[in-house]
Amino acid sequence: MSNKISIRGGKPLKGEIHISGAKNAALAIIPAAALVKGVCRLENIPNIVDVMIQLDIIRGFGADVRFLNPTTVEIDCTHIGCQHPDYDLMRRLRASYYFIGAMLGRVHKAEVAMPGGCNFGGVRPIDLHMKGFEALGAEVSIKEGGFVCAEARDGLSGKNIFLDVVSVGATMNIMLAAVMAEGQTVIENAAKEPHIVDLANFLNSMGADVMGAGTDIIKIRGVKELHGGTYSIIPDQIEAGTYMAAVTATGGELLIKNIIPRHLECIGVKLEEMGAEIEYFDDSVRVSRYGELHRTNIKTLPYPGFPTDMQPQLAVALCMADGASVITEGVWEARYLYVDELAKMGAAIHVDGKVAVVDGVGKLTGAPVKATDLRAGAAMVIAGLAATGETVIDGIVNIERGYEDIVGKLRAVGADISYVTDNDPVTLKAV
Ligand code: EPZ
Numbered sequence: 001m002s003n004k005i006s007i008r009g010g011k012p013l014k015g016e017i018h019i020s021g022a023k024n025a026a027l028a029i030i031p032a033a034a035l036v037k038g039v040c041r042l043e044n045i046p047n048i049v050d051v052m053i054q055l056d057i058i059r060g061f062g063a064d065v066r067f068l069n070p071t072t073v074e075i076d077c078t079h080i081g082c083q084h085p086d087y088d089l090m091r092r093l094r095a096s097y098y099f100i101g102a103m104l105g106r107v108h109k110a111e112v113a114m115p116g117g118c119n120f121g122g123v124r125p126i127d128l129h130m131k132g133f134e135a136l137g138a139e140v141s142i143k144e145g146g147f148v149c150a151e152a153r154d155g156l157s158g159k160n161i162f163l164d165v166v167s168v169g170a171t172m173n174i175m176l177a178a179v180m181a182e183g184q185t186v187i188e189n190a191a192k193e194p195h196i197v198d199l200a201n202f203l204n205s206m207g208a209d210v211m212g213a214g215t216d217i218i219k220i221r222g223v224k225e226l227h228g229g230t231y232s233i234i235p236d237q238i239e240a241g242t243y244m245a246a247v248t249a250t251g252g253e254l255l256i257k258n259i260i261p262r263h264l265e266c267i268g269v270k271l272e273e274m275g276a277e278i279e280y281f282d283d284s285v286r287v288s289r290y291g292e293l294h295r296t297n298i299k300t301l302p303y304p305g306f307p308t309d310m311q312p313q314l315a316v317a318l319c320m321a322d323g324a325s326v327i328t329e330g331v332w333e334a335r336y337l338y339v340d341e342l343a344k345m346g347a348a349i350h351v352d353g354k355v356a357v358v359d360g361v362g363k364l365t366g367a368p369v370k371a372t373d374l375r376a377g378a379a380m381v382i383a384g385l386a387a388t389g390e391t392v393i394d395g396i397v398n399i400e401r402g403y404e405d406i407v408g409k410l411r412a413v414g415a416d417i418s419y420v421t422d423n424d425p426v427t428l429k430a431v
Contacts, residue, residue, distance in 0.1 A: 003394070003396065003397075003421060003422065004392050004393060004394050004396060004419070004420045004421070004422070005381065005384075005392070005393045005396050005399070005407060005417060005418070005419060005420070006390060006391070006392050006393075006417070006418055006419075006420045007366070007381065007384030007385055007387075007390065007391045007392075007393070007415065007416065007417045008366070008389070008390050008416040009250070009364075009366060009383075009384050009385045009386055009387040009388060009389070009390075009391060009416075010386070010387065010388040010389075011250065011252075011385075011414060011415070011416065012247075012250050012251040012252030012253075012414070013246060013247045013250050013251075013252040013253075013254055013385070013410070013413045013414055013415060014252045014253055014254070014413055014414050015254065015255070015412055015413035015414060016254070016255045016256075016257060016412075016413070017243050017254055017255075017256050017257065017409050017412070017413060018257050018258050018409070019235045019236055019239050019240045019243075019256060019257065019258045019259050020044070020046040020047070020048075020071075020235070020236055020239060020258075020404040021044035021045050021046040021071065021233040021234070021235065021236060022046070022194065022195055022198065022233055022234050022235060022236040022237065022238075022239075023046055023048060023050060023051065023236055023238075023239075023402045024095075024168070024193070024195040024236075024238075025194070025195035025198040025199065025233050025234055025236075026042070026045055026046060026051050026054070026233050027050060027051065027054055027093070027095035027098065028095065028098050028172045028176075028195060028199045029042060029198065029199055029202045029231070029233060030042070030051070030054045030055060030058055030075065031054065031057075031058065031095075031098035031099045031101070031102040031176065032098070032102060032176055032199060032202055032203060032206075033058065033063070033075040033077055034058060034061060034063065034077050034080050034081075034099065034102040034103060034106055035077075035102055035105050035106050035176065035179060035180065035203075035206070035226050036077055036206050036226045036227065036228055037077065037078055037225055037226070037227075038076070038077070038078060038226075038227055038228030039074055039075070039076045039078075039228040040074070040075050040077070040206065040228055040229065040230075040231065041068070041072065041073075041074050041228075041229070041230040041231070042072065042073050042074075042075065042230075042231055042232075042233060043071065043072045043230065043231070043232040043233065044071055044072075044232045044233045044234075044235070045071050045072065045073050045233060046071075046233075046236065046239075046404045047070055047071065047404045047405070048400065048401060048402055048403065048404050049397065049400050049401045049402075050093050050095065050401045050402060053089060053092050053093055053096075054093070054095060054096070055073065055075075056085070056086075056089055057085045057089055057090055057096055057099060058075060058077070058080075058085075058099075059085070060083065060084065060085020060086055060089065061077075061080050061081060061083065061084070061085055061099065061103070062077075062079050062080045062081060062083050063075050063076060063077045063079075063080050064076040077106075080103075080106060080107075081103065081106060081107040081109075084111070087113040087145075087147070088113075090112055090113035090115075091113045091114070091115075091146075093115070093401070094115040094124065094169070095115075095169075096112060096113065096115055097112060097115045097126060097129060097148070097169065097173060098169075098172060098173055098176060099112050100112045100129065100133065100148055100150055100173060100177075101129070101133070101172070101173035101174065101175070101176030101177040102176045102177075104133060104136075104138055104150050104151075104152060104156065104176075104177045105156070105176050105177045105178070105179055105180050105181070106180075108138075108151065108152040108153070108155060108156065109150070109151045109152075110148070110149070110150045110151075111143070111147050111148070111149045111150075112147065112148050113146060113147055113148075114126075114142070114146040114147065114148060119373065120332065120334070120335045120337050120338075120372070120373040120375070120376065121332075121333070121334035121335055121336060121337045124332075126148070126169070126170075128163055128164065128165060128167050128169075128170035129167075129169060129170045129173045129174070130148070130150075131161070131170075132161050132163075132170055132173065132174035132177070132187075133150050133173075133174070133177055135159040135161045136152070136156040136157065136158070136159055136161075136174070136177055136178060136181055136185065137152045137154060137155065137156050137157050137181075138150045138151060138152040138156065138177070139151055139152075139153075155181075155182060156177060156178070156180070156181035156182065156222075157181055157182040157183050158178060158181050158182060158183035158184040158185035158186075158220070158221075158222055159185055159186075160185075160186045160188065161174060161185065161186065161187050161188065162188045162189055163187065163188065163189040163190065163191075164189070165189075166189060166190075166191050166216075166302040167191060168191040168193050168195070168196065168302075170191075171187055171190045171191040171196055171218070172191075172195075172196060172199050174187055175187065175196075175199060175200065175203070175210060175213075175218065175220060176199075178220040178222065179203055179208040179209075179210065179220055179222065179223065179226065180208075180222055180223060180224070180225065180226070181220075181222040182222055183221075183222055184219060184220065184221050184222070185219070185220045185222070186217065186218070186219050186220075187217070187218040187220070188216065188217055189216055190212075190213075190215070190216050190217065190218045191302055191303070192214050192215060192216060192302065192303050192304065193302070193303040194234055194237050194260070194263045194303065195234070196213050196214065196218075197213045197214040198233060198234045199213070200213030200214075200218070201213070201231070202231045203226070205229050205230075205231050206226040206227060206228065206229050206231075207223060207225070207226045207227045208220070208223055208226060209221040209222075209223055234260060234263075235258045235259050235260060235263075237259075237260070237263040237264060237267075237307070238307060238309045238310060238375075238402075239402075239403060239404075240256050240259045240263075240264055240285070241264060241267040241307065241309075241310045241313070242310070242313050242378045242382070242403070243256050243287075243409075244256065244264065244267060244268065244271055244276070244278075244285070244287045245267075245271065245310065245313040245314055245316070245317050245382060246313075246381070246382045246385055246410075247276075247287050247288070247289060248271045248274060248275075248276040248287065248289050248293070248317050249293075249316055249317040249320050249382050249383075249385065249386040250382075250385045250386050251289050251290060252288065252289070252413075252414070253286065253287070253288035253289075254286070254287050254288075254413060255284055255285075255286050256284060256285050256286075256287065257283065257284040258283060258284070259283060259284060259285055260283070261280040261281075261282075261283075261285060264280075264285060265304075266303070266304050266305060266306050266307065267306065267307065267310055268280075268285070268287075270296060270298060270306060270314065271287065271317075273294065273296040274289075274293055274294050274295075274296050274317060274318075274321060275289055275291050275292055275293050275294050275321075276288065276289045277289065292322060293317065293320050293321040293322065293360075294321055294322060294323070295318065295321045295322060295323035295324060295325040295358075295360055296318070296321075296325055297325055297326045297327070297328075298311065298314055298318075298325070298326075298327045298328070299327075299328040299330050300327075300328070300329050300330045300331050301330045301331065302331065305330070308329065308330070308331035308332055308335065309375050310375075311327060311329060311335060311375070312335070312338045312375045312376050312378065312379035313375065313378055313379050313382055314327070315327060315338070315339075315342070315349065315356065315358055315379060316342065316347075316364075316379045316382045316383045316386065317382070317386075318358040318360065319342065319347045319348075319349070319358060319359075319360065319361055319364060319383075319386075320360070320361075320362060320363070320364070320386055321360040321362075322360050322362065323360045324357055324358065324359050324360060325357070325358045325360065326355065326356070326357055326358075327355070327356040327357075327358060328354055328355050329354045329355075329356075330354070333354075334353070334354070336349075336351045336356055337372040337373065337376055338372055338373075338375075338376035338379050338380070339351055339356065341369040341370055341372060341376070341380060342364075342369075342379070342380075342383060344367040344368070344369055345364040345365055345366065345367050345369065345383050345387055345391065346361055346363065346364050346365050346387075347359075347361060347364060347383075348361050363387075363388065364383055364386055364387035364388075365387055365388055365389050366384065366387045366388065366389030366390040366391040366392075367387075367389075367391060368391075368392045368394065369383070369384075369391060369392070369393055369394070370393070370394045370395045371393055371394070371395040371396055371398040371399050372395070372398070373398055374398050374399065374401050374402045375402075376398070377393065377395065377396065377398045377399035378399060378402075378403060378406075380393045381393065381399065381406065381410070381417075384417075385410070385415055385417075392420065396419075407419060
């Protein structure tokens with residue numbers, strides 16, 4: 001069983017990479033299928049661990065799930081709600097909490113294990129989700145054993161809900177509960193990420209009435225029921241951004257295909273400040289870097305700001321730049337667990353709360369490191385690609401949760417990257 005990735009770095013990347021469907025859209029749209037008394041066909045589904053878990057969970061609620069090909073799945077929720085999924089399965093990822101909104105919306109009752117998922121250093125509350133469900137008329141409680149229980153004995157009725165904090169998860173979860181509630185629901189201070197718009201477009205294609213997704217005010221008029229249909233999931237903004245950051249760090253040139261340009265502009269502007277050259281086409285982007293890498297400052301913000309899910313990846317590229325850069329994590333309480341791993345490769349990053357100062361050491365050297373969470377794991381891959389010598393990354397299940405075939409995609413553009421097992425000869429010296 002391959003449980004590590006080995007990379008011999010220091011080579012430029014060159015070639016074409018095809019981007020898969022968006023993880024954070026798929027993880028909300030799969031639970032949303034539970035609202036439909038019929039069959040939903042989802043296209044451009046990414047083949048990643050978290051999506052497979054989400055599909056196992058909806059099977060656990062009584063759905064029939066059938067893959068037509070590796071990226072197209074049919075989910076039949078005609079008989080949903082007659083059974084309960086394995087709680088341990090639900091604890092494996094944070095996005096299982098979308099089944100609270102979906103099951104509340106469908107059968108006015110939900111019992112879901114408190115979410116698990118990436119622990120990158122800070123708390124990840126769900127108080128805004130629960131506030132939204134209560135506003136719609138549900139009683140919400142945390143039951144012994146760590147379950148969130150929600151029930152709307154008198155059904156759900158639309159309300160105006162103001163989110164104190166811009167929250168992707170709360171915006172989507174409230175949307176799920178509201179699509180068949182009585183009357184109109186208005187979500188104010190809503191998140192505007194591309195996957196929010198994708199969820200709203202999916203729901204509307206199944207007969208819902210959601211307006212304003214992508215702005216900070218989303219209006220949802222409750223409908224009686226949703227019908228089945230076919231929907232294609234948008235390309236993954238963060239997967240594309242990760243490969244843009246990789247070629248910026250290593251040098252070379254990539255044509256990244258199956259993307260939506262406007263989703264990448266918030267990432268591209270920062271990479272251009274660092275010295276990358278970026279050219280957008282209808283559904284692809286060419287990123288090249290041949291000259292010096294320059295320092296810059298980054299503050300992560302809700303969309304359309306610089307995405308927090310790109311912060312670790314950019315930190316690696318900034319290690320290779322000239323001069324010191326400042327990163328401010330504006331979304332999460334803390335997101336710097338990866339810094340200790342990068343230090344093993346020669347990085348010099350000083351963290352103080354939400355702020356990290358990245359010294360442009362100009363080079364990294366290979367070492368044995370760990371993928372402490374999903375995006376930290378992606379950052380370790382970029383560090384291995386940019387470093388001289390061999391890097392061996394442990395804990396790669398964290399990477400496979402969100403990146404489809406990352407080894408294959410990078411090998412196809414010239415990276416010396418492969419899976420290794422524990423008993424493979426490794427030339428690394430402990431550091
Ligand atoms: C989603 O997490 C993504 N996960 C995260 O990506 C991403 O980092 C995050 O949005 C921000 O873009 C999925 O979509 C599965 P939030 P989510 O609710 O919904 C606070 C990845 O790498 N908050 O937008 O959990 C929270 O503490 C993952 O793909 C509350 O206070 O994030 C944070 O400070 C990692 N109360 C801020 O809001 C709540 O009830 C944003 O969190 C909910 C959130």
